[in-house]
Amino acid sequence: MNALDPFPTAPPDPFLTSAALRALSEAVRDAAGRAPQADRVVDELRLGRRLLDETPAGIGILDQRLRYLYVNDALAKANGLPVEEHLGRPMPEVIPGSGPSAEVAREVLRTGRPQVVVFDGRPPADPVDVPRYWLGAFQRLDADDGEVLGVAAIVMEVTDGIRQNETLRRAQDRLELLAETATRVGGTLDAAQACRALTDLLVPRFADYAAVDVVDPEGTPRAPATPAPVWLRRMAVTAAPSTHGPLPAPVTRGGEVIFHQASSSMARVLTEHEPVVLNRPDDDAVRLMAPTRQRLERYRAMGLHSVAYLPLMHAGEPIGAVIVGRRGDSPEFAPADVEVLAQVTARAATGIGHALRYTHEHETTLEMQRAFLATPQRTGPGVEIASRYLPAGRGAEVGGDWFDTVTLPGGRTLLVVGDVMGHGVRAAAAMSEYRSLIRTLALQGLAPDRLLAEADRTAHALDLDRVATCVLALLDPGAGHAVLATAGHVPPLLARPDSVPELADLPVGPPLGTGTGGYGSRCLPMPQGSLLLLYTDGLVERRGRDIDAGLTALAATPVTPGHPLPHVLDLVLGGLAPVGSEDDVTLLAARLGHGPASHATAADLGNRPPP
Template sequence: MSMDEAGSGGPARPAGARVPAEAGDERPVLVPADDVRCRILDQLPVPVAYFGRDQLLAMANGAAAGAVGRSEASMIGLLPGEVEPGLVLEGGEGLAEAIARVMSTGEGEPYETHLVVRNTEHVWQAALSPVRDADGEVQGVSVVTLDTTEQFWARRRLAVLTKASMQIGSTLDVGRTAEELAELAIEDFADFVTVDLLSEVLTGDEARSVLHREKISFRRVAQRSVLGDSPESVVPLGEIHDYDRDSVVGRTLIRGEPTRCTVDEASLRRWTEDPARARSLRDNKIHSVLVVPLRARGVTLGAALFCRHRTPGGFATADLQLAAELVSRAAVCIDNARRYTRERATALALQSSLLPRRAARQQAVEVTTRYLPNTDGAGIGGDWFDVIPLSGARVALIVGDVVGHGLHASATMGRLRTAVRTLADVDLAPEELLTQLDDLVMTLDREQPPDSAEGATVAGATCLYAVYDPATGCCTMARAGHPEPLLARPDGTVDRLPLPVGPPLGVGGVAFEAAEFPLAEGSRLVLYTDGLIETAGHDIDAALAELRGLLGHPEQSLEETCDSVMDAMVPEQPNDDVALLVARTRRLDAGHYAAWDLVADPAVVSNARKRASAQLMAWGLDDAVFTTELVVSELVTNAIRYGGEPIQLRLIRGTALICEVVDGSSTAPHLRRARIFDEGGRGLLLVASMTERWGTRYTATGKTIWAEQPLPGAEEADLV
């Protein structure tokens, strides 16, 4: 069939003129007649328009007229972007400027526009080209457009998913993750978004099934709108609201699949009982809604609603798929945050129960403490502190740090703190206590299975143990891999106390050493964990210098000192736990302490009783004279018979009345029950029955046997 036949669809007839071919080409070229060209242009499925020099529409094919729902004849003479005289299509405002540029420059350019036609938004990609006459002069501009709506939204959906992978789940906070989903969705997808979660999800608990609930209660945790004041919302943030099982949301949650629906006037009026909100909603009507359940690991956590009121087009099937993908990603992140919230709450509760809840009864030091857990998502650490009253009105101050984070670190911290208290009760010297603690840590490491889920040992735990004696004003300390303490003197000078270096607990094979320091009354001893001075981007030496500067204000109270240190040195979101203990020393004066040196002669026992009785009467403790005379008689006699010089008798009035006898022997006394015909062995049994507590502690030169009697009202007594 010839080209003429093809063009006419019937018998061959002239449709154009044949012109000679180019030189060297014998084939003639058929040039279509004008009417054929018109038919080709008119039947082209791509919208084509032509604007003359006056920038008025001079020609439009059928596809262009059909795109705006007008006849070709009615469009002639319209300005660029007009659908009828004086009415510019929404999204077509910039077309006139683009045509003017092409007309003046003679160079074509691409143009993309979002046109709203018959309440439907379309994306058009146009090619603007100059049309020249035979002399090369620009006579007009042709506009050839392609409807790229589907491609545009496909790119937009892909961009949203790409953003979601980077923006959703940046923190382990349930509420913040929900806000990230809402913020992302209103950028390029929806006009208004709400995220509701089951109440138990916010507390980290396991979500109960929604299948058997009469009412499904949610708490609104996030909502975002393209309008600043969110007039579409009828439920404020944080408020609990219920969905019926038969509602759209209820059915969607029970079914577990996303739903697309439209909002009619009746449901709109039902949502807007508030007159002000009703007026706003009439101006910003929601016409399309997606309800997507938040499900992760087979459990429903909540629901997300995506609404459109400013965007003309409703949600399409592809939008429903996109929303489901977005919510699915967010649900996993929310569930991870929920699990972290639960573990963190459990670890905090565990650690809180293991740390001291109230100040111990003692009068040797005034103590103030601070503890701040890390917030970087690694979990609660194993930092701890403690204040333990010891015999002889002494006090032990402890700060420690277990390597790692989470429940394992908190549980290990509790075991170590309990061990320290147990070892302190037997009055071990600081270096001996750390040696015993080191053995315990190695035992815990050996008991840890090699394939344990915790995957970590407690080797690397650090500890500083200090014992302060208010009678002598001396403080004995030892450390195991822990930062050195600081001493702030009453004159305002601050120094690091040079303690011998000890390895972290659990290393083994290295002996710990103690050092003794005299402390003036009113000195402040500062113990802390490494989280206070080892922060990201800060030099440790510079941090210590800053800490010394903050401590150089002796006029401050301990509360003010702790607050100033924490405010200045701890970042808003610390990446490690911080424990701080500040203790101001006190001294025992004549109203609380008396001591006498004795010779190893049985004749001095009666004299010792008299001195003790006189001292108690001077303190106004007449009721304790009889018991104290009995205790002094038995302990001094025991020191003379089984111990050796030097012998000293001490009376200490603190939270209890303490009687101490020091001798030069390290022989340990033992409590036993004497038989009927035994002449001795009843002294310590008598002391134990007449006093509240008794015990023995060892020193470098011998031992001290002590006994405590309760004193009414002693807890209100002060040392000054």
């Protein structure tokens, strides 16, 4: 064999068989007269051959044309062919698909540098079409004179280890995905944002299109127990960019109410609580399973070849479903895909369920407050008022703030600002009870301190489950003064003409509903043009900051009594109220003058106007 000729044409000489080698070694031992050195050489030769023959690692020795010269039983078994069918034949001919390992062997022959690689393949006789993996070490064989004899390959199957590592990797990836789902979807109490976070997580990682439909109070408020037509709210939809063109506009809108017929996949998944998968359905199946029978053309225009519906279950009840679709060159949904998608949607359902409940309660509470605060405000003569109500920012529960004005005999006007402890629907309901109670007592002509005492006693007797802070200001323009009393509320801001604004110094009583009583009042002079600002603690209180700092900032606000009241409110809000406050902010400003009352403003229930 010539080292300069990489493609010798002579047939290869396979290694001696084990039996022939054993017979030859015995003959050598006899011919040597059992010389000790000869015995040692023979023993080492036979030991080396036994090692090659009996090791569990597959061993093959090939010539320069990659023809097998030697194959042990382990390698023959791994290849699924007898030893005899290997000898003298090239590796690619014996094992179709062995191109990568053959390339490694050629590289080792060319460079002389050993290589250790992992390669996959499938033995010809393997009945299961599943890849298997081997670890191979390739070493060039050189004669003492430098002639290249061939290459030796030692391989061991590592399929189980790689599959175990792959299983662990997939499990780790799945745990990270579920953690990401919980963080992104569960990190907001805005239902639309939570649903959008889920569709953005799914596209394009798992699908080309994703949408979330949920039960809706204006459509179908509860999923039916048996298949029935349903109206669901499409909360979010996301589509991946594609060379096949954008999705049609009618199917990419969020916020619309979608009708699903009784035979649709959506109705089925809501009643069976199990995923529904449609891989390349025909037109008849699409007509049956689509939201409406008329949407076949729209579905075909989307180019989706496979769709999966997965239920969103929260507290044992279906709250909606996720629709994911694939189009173009994306593969169909395999069982493993559906398993992962089901775990993701199950984890997301908790966050979406909480967000839907919060959003419903938040909107209900806000509507209650708006209904109460939208009542036209009336005052006695000589009192001008302006008011503003800012609900808490998104992600914060609406509280129980309220304000009121009551016209009393003798040209007097009672101003009321209160704040029920807590947030949500129950706080708003309690707010309505306190508001009605104080209005009723005010019409009895009670002084502010007596009014608070009676309200406290009555609320305690009625066992209202929430206490409330409150401040009252009885304005008398004719007398030029106001009588103020407080039940655990923040002090009003008083600005008289030609004087520095100051916080009213009032006797502090306990919140209403405690039943402890003990309220006092104070009469403060308020000449014509004086301004009084009542507010709730949402204006001055911040997390991580002492409320005294907020009160000091309010007192330092350059309030000018002569300015229009809406301008005064804008000035105060612009300097103190943060965007997205964690608590409601309520303000009621009043200015004393002569003549009939001015009714220029009422509760502003929208967003804060620009300062």
